[in-house]
Amino acid sequence: MQIFHPTTVDEVIGLLAAHDEARCLAGGQTLVAMLNLGLLDPPALISLRKVAGLDRLIRHADGGVTMGATVTQAALAAADLPGALAVLGEAAQQVAHPAIRNFGTVGGALCHADPAADLPPAFVAADARMTAIGPDGERSLSAGDFFVDYLTTALADGEILTEIRLPPPPPGSVGAYLKFARVDGDYATVSVAVTMTLENGVCRAARIALGSCAARPLRLDAADAALADTGLDADSVARAGALLQEAADPLADMRGTADYRRRIVPGLVARAIGAARAKAEAPA
């Protein structure tokens, strides 16, 4: 197995083109485990560690954020992003354990596209834009379009995720990430990422994305719409939860049966909404 240490994105793209089945190595927290288990045997690894600028988290004056793909999960967990973007930090804080977060990268977790992982639903709820660069140049996708299927993204062969852009959080926006798992550090049995914009107690807009409930983060226009322009009364919250429950198509695994996961969706959605709302109500 060859290992390369490119210093620019162009070099990475060139190496990917030159080596079929090569893999990019960022934090290695999933990739190296898979290598150790013999699940993967790529001919080449392309380390992203020396690629300039990929590990920068930039806070823009308007409140928006741009983060490079190799920003660590620990860095995101500590970033204390404002408003709706708090959903990202809360999700990052709940990824596995500190040692894993210190190495694991945001881009790596997103590109792995495990629907049970914490970051994908959070980035969907935050309405992130993903920047991909490949042989044909640069393009931008929504997080919703980025996740395609189990362990599958919209990245084409030879393309890499370089950065994620988060829009400025609107005034009055809040975010929360609620994870339900068997034990601390486990993958989610079900997780709920929510962002909302509240105005005098009225929800003007909401985005809810569920983890571990489908082949990709589960978001429904109808569920978000059920909350829009409501006071987040119990009926509206229950309606959103019921819609998501109906749309959920989870796998059964050691963390729970598909039926169990569906059953707990409405209650967890209500709790996540409650947690986000409490932030709006908390004195600044």
Add this chain to the structure above:
Amino acid sequence: MTATPDAIGKRLPRRDAADKLAGAARYTDDLTRPGMLHAAILGSPWPSARILAIDTAAARALPGVKAVLTGADLPARRWGLFVYDETPLAAGVVRYVGEPVAAVAATDLATARAAAALIEVDYEELAPVLSIEEALKDGAIPVHPDFDGYEKRPDLGFERVNEIARQEFSEGDVESAWGNCDVVVEGVYEVPSQSHVYLEPVSAIAEFDRAGKLTVQSANQSVYKVQATLSRALDLPMSNIRVATPAIGGAFGGKSGVTIQPLVAHLARATGRPVRLTLTREEDFMAMRRRHPAIVRVRTGAKTDGTLVARDLDIVYDGGAYAEDSPAVLGFGLLMARGPYTIPHCRLRGRAVYTNRLRAAGFRGYGNPQVTFATEAQIDELAGRLGLDPVELRLKNAVEAGGRWIGGQTITSCGLSECLTEARDASGWTGKRHRAGAGAGADAETGGKRRGIGVSAFAHICGLLGTSATVRLLEDGTVTLATGAVDLGQGAEAVLAQICAGALDLDIGRINSAPVDSDAAPYNWSTGGSRVTYMAGRAVVQAAGAVREQIVRHAAELFECAPADIEIRPGGRAGIVGVPEKEIGFGDISLRAHYRSGGPIIGSGALVYDGEAFDTKEALIRNYPFERIGTYVFGAHVVEVEVDTVTGKVDILRAWMAHDVGRAINPTEVEGQIQGGFVQGAGYALLEELLWEDGQPINPSMMDYKVFGALDLPLGLHPIIVEDPEPSGPFGAKGIGEPPLVGAAPAIANAVAHATGLRLRTLPMTPERVLDALDAAAIRDPEMPAPDRDPEPTPGA
């Protein structure tokens, strides 16, 4: 001996702690030998199959491969604990998925593993036996068709196909006793297969010297059990086998017999080189050991005033593919099945059966967690029916010192009632038990969380089998202590050193503990059965006593007085009673002994458990594997839980764990055992279960099989040490290794019942199981009543 030697009861730090914290402790897999080969195994893909042919040609052809062994290459010498049914590699038939079928030794690990993958095995699949029901049904397929022909020691009475053992332990007349009961509760309880999940997977290094002596270094709980089994498996005299013990990363019973040592020794013999094998975590999960799952049918009856009258218990343990400890696990479970109560009429029966799943074996609790989960649930169910406080009901029936255990033994010390009252009072039991909790109607205010508090009372033993120790006085008056008690990480070495220091009234810094190596260490049956402090500790006191006698004799000669006039003074001095200035240090005495008179001072102690035997006139005891085990230990747990009605998850909020340890030699070590045992028991209660589908393990990894970590349980796990000195114990001490696990699940289940009004009879109480029960109850009764609260206490009552 002064009344309270300085070393006894002290929170002294452990000698191994610094190395372990620094990562400097050396475990078996850290060790290498010159020319050492690396081994890998190939496991069975089927729960039951006949091996038709094994083609090892491709594996042998791989450069670097030095040996490939299959069952056909090994002598047909079966071993076991009671039933001699095991071989190092499957012999013609595989009986569980993961059973080692072939093994490779090669110059490096990657080559060994690659070669193992190249071995081709032709199997004829057979219909497997995958559950207790399948094992015992009429016309069941025998897991061991040759069972009748196996050597057995002793033969423990099976009646049906797949029965490993069938035993009974009964007193009184249970059938006619039901008529005297005002209330009878009855239930079937199911408990799962728990994995030991020691942090260090099983590992061994074996090598032969040119004179033919075998040395094995391995993770083990008894160098002598390993030595004895190697002797049988390799047809070598024990004098040609040395078993040594590097640092051990936990065992919990899973390393109590042999593991892979015979296989690694065969590879060393075949290659003439040292060989190391360390199982991967997945292999360890699949091919080592587990706790016996069991089905427990119990009926318990009481009078209106709470007096317990009768119990009928029938338990079946799933022993898996090989018998190993099963007959003893069954026997010990039955001994615990009356519980720590006086119940005059008991019929306690059980069986252990073969299935085509991983062998079950000893595991912290040894058959006791299974029965105690069921029986302690029944005590609470009776309390509910009788309208009595669960703690009061237990206190009313609790055994006491001087009373009798089932089977007739006298209970020599007993702090059970004190454990119950201390845990009750520390927990604020009375207020929490009567507080109107969050019934269904209150979910809105509590965010869907319901709190409850529950109790359990339980017993165990700490006395069994043989052990020994030597104490040597070195030239400078310091001491080397040797025992055969392997330290598994629980602190045995520290506690035995403290006992030695106490018995000689020396500072702990003057006690050196010898490594446990069968070439030099005195015999100890095993580090297991919660017995090291009590049994090995007694041997240490004996050995130290023999040294004291010699010291006294030397001092008497020097001072020209009678030995009776000599006293041992703290700090390593002997002097004339009443004459403070007349004294001599142990160093001067030892120099005298070494160079002038009497020879070096060595003391030894040895005993085999000497408590009362079971009284076969009092009790009907059939096919019982022990003549005498005992010295009973007691505990009581109170646990407060919160049940999430949205997810079904049970969170432990706080626990108070009171344990009568006779005397805490090192309270910090005792507390560590209490907390660690409780956490492992909480995993048994709420989380852990090895699962199979069609005989295939489906969660043999730490990604899928979870154990509780530091963040999953509260800081408020409060150990409470109760000390009712045991007359026969070293400084009054008894054991503590297993009981904290035993009491966890029943107290948690009783707390869940208090919180929800629901009695869960199946472990683990996973979120899904709890939610199923909550949902079923809501369907049965949409206006579900508040949980079964105890009646409000009558003022002044």
